[in-house]
Amino acid sequence: MALDESDVGIYLVVNVQGKVPTKDFRLTKKHSGWAIEDRRPSGEWVDVTCVGDCVLRQSGTADLQRFFSGDVLLQIVPDCIHNVAFAFCRYSLVKDPAFRGYALVALTQQKPIMLRLAKVVPSK
Numbered sequence: 001m002a003l004d005e006s007d008v009g010i011y012l013v014v015n016v017q018g019k020v021p022t023k024d025f026r027l028t029k030k031h032s033g034w035a036i037e038d039r040r041p042s043g044e045w046v047d048v049t050c051v052g053d054c055v056l057r058q059s060g061t062a063d064l065q066r067f068f069s070g071d072v073l074l075q076i077v078p079d080c081i082h083n084v085a086f087a088f089c090r091y092s093l094v095k096d097p098a099f100r101g102y103a104l105v106a107l108t109q110q111k112p113i114m115l116r117l118a119k120v121v122p123s124k
Contacts, residue, residue, distance in 0.1 A: 002058060002079055005029060007090055011102060014116040024120065027088060033057075034081050036088070049083075056081040056088070063087070067105045067112050082107065 008029055012020045026037040026045055034056040037045040049056060059067070059080035067087050068078060077097070080089035087105040092098070102117035 003034070003081055003088075003090055007102075009119050010121050011104075011117045011119055013104065014118050020118050034088075054083045054085065056083050059087060059089075067107070068114065072114070076101075078103070080105070087112075 008027055010024050010026050012022075012024050014020055024039055025048075026039070028035045028037055028047075035047050035049040036056070038048045039045055059082045063082060064073070064078055064080060067080065067082070067089070068076070075094055076091040077094060078089045078091040080087040082088070082105075085106075085108055087107060089103045089105060091101050091103060093101075102119055104115045104117055106113040106115065
């Protein structure tokens, strides 16, 4: 199932200790498509999604197999949007389809790196 309006919101990266830092970003859906916005110290949101290879597009099966190891794909059912630098993903658990989790996958390294996300509030 593709990402939808219910996925719009503000997210924090969960570190390996399970702690959530204060830096946040926002996933929005605009007429032109999905966008990631960064919050500046002033509180202003700034779109950091660019054009060309940076446009977020729906991820296909081959993309998901590139983002996640086979072992991970045995445990989760992801749906992602991605560009050349990262993928933003919502996932459910194979053993608990009602579960909803989020991840950011860094694609700039030789091997993709998955970071868990915490959705803190729906976007306004």
